[in-house]
Amino acid sequence: MSLASCTSLEDLVTSRRLIVCVGTGGVGKTTVAAAIGLEAARRGRRTLVITIDPARRLANALGLDTIGNVETEVKVPARRGWEGMARLEAMMLDTRTVFDELIVRVTPDEETRQRILNNRIYREVSRAISTSQEYMAAEKLYHAWNSERHDLIVLDTPPLKNALDFLEAPHRLARFLDERIIRWFMRPSDAQRMFVGRRFLMSTGAVVYRLLGYVFGREFLRELNDFFLSFEAITSGFRQRSTVVGRILRSHDTSFLLVCGPRPATLDTTRHFMEQLEERKLALGGMVINLVDRCRVAPKSDDEVFDAEDIAAFERVGSEWVQFRDALAQDLRTQYEASRISGRGVETLKRMIGGKGFVAMVPRMQEPVNDVAGLLRLNELLFGNEMSSVERDDASK
């Protein structure tokens, strides 16, 4: 936060080393992340976009069939103004593989490695994508950052309602592997003692351990015990990572970008994200308000959509227009109403961010972003073409 705060999205894209996109689901976070990565590369910065989105949204948007766990180069067809484009890479996390890779990297020897990889608890933990994807994002971030192969990393986070869980992930993993928990689980002598009934020697830990045995079964605890035993050798590695990732996220080269939409139902969640960022002392760069409904013209009045001049124009072509007149009127009214609700949402969001960051707006696109062409359209809306500067003028009013 020691750098001057960003005044615009361009500023963010050209000055930061890490941009973390956060926000609720369904607002186009992944495609915005991709468009930002594209812009940075266009401006000559070597860029990596990382996503955990399992839906291949990023792969689609970048025109790739699949993106694996490794950095994949994105080819953008030659265009004018894009001659100086730097290398753009994308990576999609497959949590299971990343977890395995991680184990291989941090285990001291083959035996420990195999023991962990074959432990049933481990296998379930790594399979339960919902809980491990956050760890993996942090893990890949750690490596990408340390490799120093990129000028900018754009990280797309999972759309968790329990916001920013992922930021806590390394910390949570470290906590899960907390020394105390492990030590506590690895007191076979205590456990032995309690089974022979020498209660007076039992520690609290042993009592609780035994009770948990009743609740979850001794077999479960034994597996866990094994799991922790095998993990013991590597916990310091995790803890060290957790510290480093925390430092990366709070580096003055890092900014968070809040990607949101103006729909009333999502405003509360967006506010929640902002509060969480503030609480954690993470630097908010600005806000991209996506999917803004616009209506370029207003209906004539509450009762009439078209005025005499409009009707005269229709008449010049013929009389068939009466058959679709009502449809046109209703469509226009609906759009107008949507744009008013959108406008109110935008106002609320702008008040929310106040002077704490820039606001960029993107109108709702008619076509979904499913390929590079779509991404280029989004890129144009975000950075610099006529439409987006109009939008931004609106924003500053």
Added chain:
Amino acid sequence: MSHDLMDKEVLLVTGKGGTGKSTVSVALALLAARQGKRVLLAEIDMTRPATLTSFGRAPSFQPTGLSDRIDGVNITFFEALHLYLSETISINLVVSRILKNKIVRRFLYSTPFAREVVFLNAIYHFHRHAAEHHHDLVVVDLPATGHAVPLLSVSRNVFRLFNKGPLLRRARQLHAFLSDQRLVSVLFVSLAEEMSVTETIEAYLKLREAVPVAFGPVVVNRLPVSFLAAEDVPVVSRYLEALGSGATERVRYALDLSLSRRRVFERSVNQVRRLEKTLGGPVVRVRELVESEGPEVARGVSDLLEQAL
């Protein structure tokens, strides 16, 4: 079919983030209440319960009255764990001793099945005790699919891991509860967009493979609206072309807008068809409610659901 769904005792609602599953949950509760049922609306471990928007009240772990016929409950982890432990160990002192241990609490929260079994068990509990609170129906606003599918499939994972013990016994009960097709139904909420539909299909199939649960209709939420009839599209296009720069701004925009709204609508309908075809199950369409905001939305959705079901 409407009969089927509203005859269930537990409706589990899930969907990708941003599809409006919380709104649909509230709407289902409102609909059931309107049909004279008493409803318990449950949310899972929400720091900010969605019912706050609809009812202006945030419930706790104890069922709290939200409206005339609807009670709300927020299934928080700590209370759900307390419940689970007390059901397993009948001595209260012992339970509180376990719960007092911070390490254990933290540990159980981070252990995948422990957390899921604990949450699922709480849902099971509220259903079993529904009669005491005079609830005819429990509507559960589950977490987003990424978390809900592992939550509902936890029993299978436990089966895979253990061949005896109390956890296995509990998992069997929970499995039997979820698989009771007369009582329980799972509803997915999706948008009519390509990505959303793909994600819904994936999650749906994954869950179907894991638990023999009954699926209610997939609710396609916020279906875009277009007023232009298909047969008018060529005429409107012709007008747009013929008018060129001769039209007023409003006319040109209106022609263009109606065509593009029609395109969006058709694309959405195709996505709904894909959903129907792939899943082979019924789909309920809820059109986009442009005109309403805040608590109005859930009420509007519940009207539309009533018509559609």
